[in-house]
Amino acid sequence: MHRLQTVALAALLSNSASAVPYAEYILAPSQRDLSPVNVYRTNGTVINAAGVTTSGSGSTIFNSVSAVTYDYTKNIGGLVSFIVSSSSDSEQYLGISFTESSMWISPDGSDATQNIAIDETLWFRITGPGNYSVEPLHDRGAFRYLNVYHNTTGNVTLSHLQTYFTAMPHFPDDGLREYTGYFHSNDEKLNRVWYAGAYTDQLCTIPSTSGNSLVDLDATDPNMPTVWWSNSTLTNGSSAFTDGPKRDKLIWPGDFAISVPGVFLSTDDAITVKLSLQQLFASQNTTTGALPWFAQPVYAFPENGFLNLGKVVFSFNYHLFTLLGLHNYWIYTGDDEYLQNNWNRFKLGLNYSLSFVDETGLANVTSSFDWLREGMGGHNIEANSILKHTLDVAVTLAYAVNDTSHIESWTNASTAIASAANILLWNDTASLYKDNDTTTSLHPQDGNVWSIISGIASANQSTAISAALAARWGPYGAPAPEAGTTVSPFITGFELQAHYLAGQPQRAIDLMRFMWADFMLDDPRMTNSTYIEGYDVSGALHYPAYADDARISHSHGWSSGPVLALSTFAAGLHVLNKTSWVAHPQPGNLTEVEAGFEVGYGSFAAEYLVTAEGVKYTFSTPAGTKGSLILDAPGCKGKISIVGSNTAGDGKVQRTEHGGGRDKGFHWNKQVENQEASSSPWKCGVWGPSPASQRSASDSTITIDGLAGGNYTVEITCA
Template identity: 85%
Template sequence: MHRQLAAALATSLVASASTVPYSQYILAPSQRDLSPVSVYRANGTVANAAGVTTSGSGDTTFNSASAVTYDYTKNIGGLVSFVVSGSSDNDQYIGISFTESSLWISPDGSDATQDIGIDETLWFKITGPGNYSVEPLHERGGFRYLNVYHNTTGNVTLSHLQTYFTAMPHFPDDGIGEYTGYFHSNDEKLNRVWYAGAYTDQLCTIPSTSGNSLVDLDATDPNIPTVWWSNSTLTNGSSAFTDGPKRDKLIWPGDFAISVPGVFLSTDDAITVKLSLQQLFASQNTTTGALPWFAQPLYAFPDNGFLNLGRRVFSFNYHLFTLLGLHNYWIYTGDDEYLQNNWNRFKLGLNYSLSFIDETGLANVTSSFDWLRAGMGGHNIEANSILKHTLDVAVTLAYAVNDTSQIATWTNASSAIVTAANTLLWNSTASFFKDNETTTLYPQDGNVWSIISGLASPSQSTAISTALSARWGPYGAPAPEAGTTVSPFITGFELQAHFLAGAPQRAIDLMRFMWADFMLDDPRMTNSTYIEGYDTSGSLHYPAYADDARISHSHGWSSGPVLALSTFAAGLHVLNSTHWVAHPQPGNLTRVEAGFKVGHGFYAANYSSTAEGARYELSTPEGTRGSLVLDTPECNARISITGVIGSGGKHARADDHGHVKNFHWAKKVQSHGAAASPWKCGVWGPSTPEYETASDDTVTVDNLAGGNYTVLITCI
C-alpha cells in the first residue's frame, strides 16, 4: 500500500512540473501589445474617451484643451505608440506622461525619477495621420496610468493607443507569463501577495539598454519638469536585473539579497541574474577588492553626478551583498564553472571586508552608504551580522571549489563576531542588539540579520522576534534606523527572521496586513507591484527622499514574500544543487502548495491539515539528498514517512538488482506543549549526517535521497 501511494504521489507531482498550476494569479501579460483597460479620468471635451481601450470601439477625439488618464489596472512598462486618424490642422500636439500611483496624476508631467519636481511630458507634433511612437530613449519601465493631453485649439483623433511591454525582453512574446514556479494556499491574500512579488521582479528585468534615468538628479526648481532618459547599457546581454523599472534602473546588489531567490522561485531567469551579477564583479577594484555600491553601466550618456558618486563611494554592506549574490546564484543553478571563475574575486572581496575588523573582533565600518538608513558606521550590528553570514557562506563555497586554505580564518572570524557582538551590543532588557556601542538605537535591519546569520542564539532569536512584532504599526514593521520609515526591503528579511525564530505566524500575519491589505489594496498603490518604502503613518512619503513623487512603486527589494512563502511556509529550502532541507512552517494555514524548476531539477511541496493531523507531500530532484524537519505536533502523534526514491522516467529508480527503492519510516512523538524552537537552515559541509533525531520541538530525518515522499502526522 505504501508503494502504491508513493507512486501515485510521484505521478501527480512530476506532472505538475510540466504544467504549472494557478496561472490565473499570474499578472504578467500573455502578449506584449497592451491597450489601456479603462478610462480613469477625462478632462475637457473628449469624444468617446473609451474608444481606444480594450472594451471600447471607435475613434477618440480630443477637442481644444483636453486630457484623458487611461488605466491599465496594473503596473506595466514599455514603449507607447498611438495612431492618429485625423486632425484639424498640422499644428496640433499630443502629450504623453506616466504615473505608477494615482496620487501623482498631473496635467504637467510624469511622476518623478529625480529628487525634486516631476518629469517632463513627452510632446508629439501632429503633422498628419499615421503612427507616433515614444523613442526607446524615453521608455517608461513602470506605470499604471497613461495620460494623453491635447493642449491647443483644434482637435486630434486617435484610432489606436497601445504600449509595447518591454520587461523580460529575452522571453518569447507569448511566454512572459509561463512561470516555472507556483504558490497556492487557503489564504487568497497570500496567493495574491506571492504573484505580485513575482511580477514585481519581472518588471525589474528590463532591456539592458534602458538603464539609469537619473540625468537631472540635482535639479533644484520643483516648478520646472526635469529631463529623464533611459538609455544606459547595463550588461553585455539583452536583459538586466535592476532595482526598479521606473528608477533607478541600475544594478543594485542590496536588492539582489531579496529578489534573486524570488526570480529563481518564479521564473528561473538565471541568465539575467548571471549577466547582472557579472557586471557587479566587473566593477570591482582589483587592487583593494572593493565592490561597487551599484554596478557601473557599460555605457551612459550623458554622464551625471549620481553615477560619479557611485564610482567614488564604498558601501560595506552592499559589497557583501554582491558576494552573497554569487552564493544565491550558485545555490539554484549549480553553476560550478561560474563560481570557479569568480572565486578569486570573491576571496579578494571578502578579505577586504576582513581588513575592517579591529581588536574587538568586530568590523569597524567607515562608510555611511547603505540602503538609505541613517547612522551606518562603527561596530554596526547590521554590517557585522551580514559579514558573519558571508563568512559562513564562504566556507560552503570553499568546499565547492575545493579551496579550503582560508576556512580556518573565516571560521574564527565568524565566531569572534558572535562573541564580540554579544558582549558589546546585546541588551537583554530591550531584547535587542543596539546599533553600535555609542547609541541606544535598536535597528530593525541589524536585529533581523542577527537571526538570519545565526549571530543571535535560539533564545535571543525568540526574544528579538517578540520585540520586533511589538513595534508593528497599522501599516507594517518600522525601521527606526531610517526615521519614520517602513522599509519593505528590511521587512522582507524580518519575514525570514520570524520563520527562523520558530514564529511563522508572525511572518504570515505581517504579509497579510502589510503586503496584502496595504501594499496591494490601498487605492494609491498599483494593485500589482510593491512600493519601495513609505512612512509609518501610511503616507506615501519615503523619508530618504525629498520628492514623494520619486518613490518607486515597483521595487524588487520589496518582493520578500516570494522567498518567505515558497522557502519557509512551504518548506522548500534549496541549499545547493545536491542538497536540500524540507521544513514546512505553515502557521495557521491549512493548505500550502509550492513548486519550482531550477537548473538541476524540480521541487514541489503540498501541506494540508485537519483537526486529526496533517499531510505533507514532497518531491525533490533525483541525485540530490536532504533532510526533512517537522515541528513537533501539538498532540501526541504518529509520524510516518513513505517514499519512492528517484524520479526517473517511471517515477522510481531501480537499484543494482532491478528493484525499486522504497522508503518507510515511522515514529511516535510525545507532545510537550511547546512552540517550535528557532531553527537555522544551514548548509552541510563535506559530508552529510546519517541519523534521525527528535527533540521537544522538532523531528528530523536526515540523508534522504531525492525523490517523492508522503508524510502523515496522525493524532493518537
Template identity: 85%
Template sequence: MTRLPVVILTSFLSVTAFAVPYAEYILAPSQRDLSPVSVHQANGTVINAAGVTTSGSGGTTFNSVSAVTYDYTKNIGGLVSFVISSSSDSEQYIGISFTESSMWISPDGCDATQNIAIDETLWFKITGPGNYSVEPLHDRGGFRYLNVYHNTTGNVTLSHLQTYFTAMPHFPDDGLRDYTGYFHSNDEKLNRVWYAGAYTDQLCTIPSTAGNSLVDLDATDPDVPTVWWSNSTLTNGSSAFTDGPKRDKLIWPGDFAISVPGVFLSTDDAITVKLSLQQLFASQNATTGALPWFAQPVHVFPDNSFMDFGKVVFSFNYHLFTLLGLHNYWIYTGDDEYLQNNWNRFKLGLNYSLSFVDATGLANVTSSFDWLRVGMGGHNIEANSILKHTLDVAVALAYAVNDTSHVASWSNASTAIASAANTLLWDSTASLYKDNETTTLHPQDGNVWSIISGIASANQSTAISSALAARWGPYGAPAPEAGTTVSPFITGFELQAHFLAGQPQRAIDLMRFMWADFMLGDPRMTNSTYIEGYDTSGALHYPAYTDDARISHSHGWSSGPVLALSTFAAGLHVLNASSWVAHPQPGNLTNVEAGFEVGHGKYAANYSITAGGAKYTFSTPKGTKGSLVLDVPTCNGEFAILGNVSGNDGHSKSKRGSGHTKSFHWSKQIKHRGFEASPWRCGVWGPSSPSAHSSANDGSITIDGLAGGNYTVDITCT
C-alpha cells in the same frame, strides 16, 4: 506553539506534468501589445474617451484643451504608440505622461525619476494622420496610468493607443506567463501576495539598453519638469535585473539580496541574474577588492555626477550583498564553472571586508552608505551580522571549489563576531541588539540579520521576534534606523527571522496586513507591484527622499514574500544543487503548496491539515539528498513516511513518539535531536553552517540522508 505539518499527494503529483499551475494569478501579460483597460478620468471636451480601451470601439477625439488618464489596472512598462486618424490642422500637439500611483496624475508631467521635480511630458507635433511612437530612449518602465493631453485649439482623433511591454525582453513575446514556479494556499491574500512579488521582479527585469541616464540629475528648480532618458547600457546581454523599472533602473546588489531568490522561485531567469551579477564583479576594484554600491553601466550618456560618484563610493553591506549574490546564484543553478571563475574575486572582496575587523572582533564600518538608513558606522550590528553570514557562506563555497586554505580563519572570524556582538551590543532589557556601542537605537535591520546570521541564540531569537512584533504599526514593521520609515526591504528579512525563530504565524500575519491589505489593497498603490518604502503613518512618503513623486511603486527589494512563502511556509529550502531541507512552517494555514524548477531539477511540496493530524508531500530532484525536518506536534501520535528513507525500497516506515516529553522512541533510521531541535539554519542564502542554530520551537524531528525523490509524510494524533 508548534503547528501540525501535512501535504496533499494528489495536487503534488499533478505538478510533475508541469503545466503552469494556478496561472489565473499570474499578472504578466499574455502578449506584449497592451491597450489601456479603462478610463480613470477625463477633462475638457473629449468625445468617446473609452474608444481606445480594450472594451471600446471607434476613435477618441480631443477638442481644445482636454485630457484623458487611462488605467491599465496594473503596473506595466514599455513604449507607447498611438495612431492619429484625423486632426484639424498640422499645428496640433499630443502629450504623453506616466504615473505609477494615482497620486501623481498631472497635466504637467510624470512621476519623478530624479531627485527633484516631476519628469517632463513627451510632446508630439501632429502633422497629419499616421502612427506616432515614443523613442526607445524614453522607455518608461513602471506605470499604471497613461495620460494623453491635447493643449491647443482645434481637435485630434486617436484611433488606437497601445504600449509595447518591454520587461523580460529575452522571453518570447507569448512566453511572459510561462512561470517555472507556483504557490497556492487556502488564503487568497497570500496567493495574491506571492504573485505580485513575482510580477514585481519581472517588471524589474528591463532591456539592458534602458538603464537610467540621469540626464537632469542636478536640476534644482522643483517647479520645472526634468528631462529623463532611459538609454544607459547595463549589461553585456539583452536584459538586466534592476532595483526598479521606473527608477533607479540600475543594478543594485542590495535589491539582489532579497529579489534574486524570488526570480529563481518564479521564472528561473538565471541568465539575467548572471549578466547583472557579472557587471557588479566587473566594477570591482582590482587592487583593494572593493565592490561597487551599484554596478557601473557598460555605457552611459551623458556623463553625470551620480555615475561618477558610484565609481568611488563604498558601501560595506552592499559589497557583501554582491558576494552573497554569487552564492545565491550558485545555489539555484549549480553553475560550478561560474563560481570557480569568480572565486578569486570573491576571496579578494571578503578579505577587504575582514580588513575592517579590529581588536574587538567586530568590523568597524567607516562608510555611511547602506540602504538609505541613517547612522551606519562603527561596530554596527547589521553590518557585522551580514559579515558573519558571508563568512559562513564562504566556508561552504570553499569546499565546493576545493580551496579550503582560508576555512579555519573564516570560521574563527565568524565565531569572534558572534561572541563580540553578544558582549558589546546585546541589550537584555529590550531583548534587542543596539545599533552600536554609542547609541540606544535598536534597529530593525541589525536585529533581523542577527537571527539570519546565527549571532542570536535560540532564546534570543525568540525574544527578538517578540520585541519586533510589539513595534508593528497598522501599516507594517517600522525601521527606526531610518526615521519614520516602513521598509519592505528590511521587513522581507524580518519575515525570514520570524520563521527562523520558530514563529511562522508572525511572518504570515505580517504578510497579510502589510503586503496584502496595504501594499496591494490601498487605492494609492498599483494593485499589482510593491512600493519601495513609505512612512509609518501610511503616507506615501519615503523619509529618505524629499520628493514623494520619486518613490518607486515597483521595487524588487520589496518582493520578500516570494521567498518567505515558497521556502519557509511550504518548506522547500534549496541549499545547493545537490542538497536540500524540507521543513514546512505553515502557521495557521490549513493548506499550502509550492513548486519550482531550476537548473538542476524540480521541487514541489504540499501541506494540509487532515481530520486526524496532517500530511506533507514533497518531491526533490533525483541525484540530490537532503533532510526532512518536522516540528513536533503538541499531541501524542504516530509519524509515518513513505518514500526512499535512508535508501530503503520505498516501503512505509512508522515512527512513534510523544510531543509532550523529551523522551522519543524512534527507529535507528531517525536521527532525533530532541527539544533542542534541529541545529540547521536556512536563511535567504541557505545554511550558514550545519550546526549554527537551534530553533525555539517545542522541538523538532529530523531525518537525514534522504535521497531525492517523492515522499509522503503522515502525522496522526492518537
C-alpha cells in the same frame, strides 16, 4: 482550491501555458501589445474617451484643451504608440505622461525619476494621420496610469493607443506567463502577495539598454519638469535585473539579497541574474577588492554626478551583498564553472571586508552608505551580522571549489564576530541588539533581523528578538527606526525570514497579510500589482530618504521578500545547493500550502494539507540529490508515518538491498506523545542558514537526515 497531490513537478511545468499551475494569479500579460483597460479620469471635451480601451469601440476625439488618464489596472511598462486617424490641422500637439500611483497624476508631467520636480511630458506634434511612437530612450519601465493631453485649439482623433511591454525582453512575446514556479494556499491574500512579488521582479527585469541616465539629476527648480532618458546600457546581454523599472533602473546588489531567490522561485531567469552579477564584479576594484555600491553601466550618456559617485562610493554592506549574490546564483543554478571563474574576485572582496575587523573582533565600518538608513558606521550590528553570514557562506563555497586554505581563518572570524557582538551589542533589557557600541537607544530592525539570519543570535535570543520586533509593528507594517519614520519592505522582507527562523511562522504570515496584502496591494494609492519601495510609518506615501515623494518607486524588487518566505519557509522547500536540500514546512495557521519550482538541475514541489485525521505533507526533490526532513512536533499524541523512495525505520536510515544495492523504498513510523499545546497544527521549530547548533532540544523538532531525492509522503495522525 485543492489541485496537486504528490506529482512530479517536471510534468506540471511543461512549456504549455495550460500546464502552469495557478496561472490565473499570474499578472504578467499574455502578449506584449497592451491597450488601456479603462478610463480613470477625463478633463475638457473628449468624445468617446473609452474608444481606445480594451472594451471600447470607435475613435477617441480630443477637442481643444483636454485630457484623459487611462488605467491599465496594474503596473506595466514599455513604449507607447498611438494612431491618429485625423486632425484639424498640422499644428496639433498631444502629450504623453506616466504615473505608477494615482497620487501623482498631473497635467504637467510624469511621476519623478530624479531628485526634484516631476518628469517632463513627452510632446508629439501631430502633422497628420499616422502612427506616432515613443522613442526607446524614453522607455518608461513602470506605470499604471497613462495620461494623454491635447493642449491646442482644434482636435485630434485617435483610433488606437497601446503600450509595447518591454520587461523580460529575452522571453518570447507569448511566454511572459510561463512561470517555472508556483504558490497556492487556502489564504487568497497570500496567493496574491506571492504573485505580485513575482511580477514585481519581472518588471524589474528591463532591456539592458534602458538603464537610467539621470540627465537632469542636479535640477534645482521644483516647479520645472526635469528631462528624463532611459538609455544607459547596463549589461553585455539583452536584459538586466534592476532595483526598479521606473528608477533607479540600475543594478543594485542590496536588492539582489532578497529578490534573486524570488526570481529563481518564480521564473528561473538565470541568464539575467548572471549578466547583472557579472557587471557588479566587472566594477570591482582589482587592487583593494572593493565592490561597487551599484554596478557601473557598460555605457552611459551623458555623464552625471550620481553615476560618477557610484565609481568611488564604497558601501560595506552592498559590497557583501554582491558576494552573497554569487552564492544565491550558485545555489539555484549549480553553475560550478561560474563560481570558479569568480572565486578569486570573491576572496579578494571578502578579504577587503575582513580588513575592517579590529581588536574587538568586529568590523569597524567607516562608510555611511547603505540602503538609505541613517547613521551607518562603527561596530554596527547589521554590517557585522551580514559579514558573519558571508563568512559562513564562504566556507560552503570553498568546499565547492576545493580551495580550503582559508576555511579555518574564516571560521574563526565568524565565531569571533558572534562572540563580540553578544558582548558589546546585546541589550538584555530590550531583548534586541544595539545599533553599535556608541548608542544605547537605537535598536535597529536591519541589524536585529540579520542577527537571526546569521546565527549571531542564539535560539533563545532569536525568540526574544522576534517578540520585540513584533511588538513594534504599527498598522502599516514593521518600522525601521534606523531610518527615521520609515517602513522598509526591503528590511521587512528579511524580518519575515527572521520570524520563521525564530520558530514564529505565524508572525511572518500575519505581517504579510496586513503589510503586503492589505496595504501594499489594496490601498487605492498603490498599483494593486507591484510593491512600493518604502513609505512612512503613518501610511503616508513618503519615503523619508527622499525630498520628492513622487520619486518613490512603486515597483521595487527589494520589496518582493514574500516570494522567498512563502515558497521556502511556509512550504518548506529549502534549497542548499544542487545536491542538497531541507524540507521543513512552517505553515503557521494555514491549512493548505502548495509550492514548487524548477531550476536547471531539477524540480521541487511540496504540499501541506490539514486533513480530518491530522496533517499530510508531500514533497518531491530531484533525483541525485540528498536532504533532510525536519518536522515540528505535533501538538497531540499520535503517529508520524513517512513513506518515500528510501528505506529507514524508527528514525534511523536503514537500507534494504535489492539486486544492485539501490534503495527501493523508505518507511518510517514513530509514536509521539503529547507536545506543548499550540494554536496551529504544528509546533514551530527553527531551521535556516545558521548552524544547526543554534537549535535546542526545546525546539521539539524531529529530523531525518540522508534522504535521497524523490517523492515522500508524511502523515501525522492525531489520536
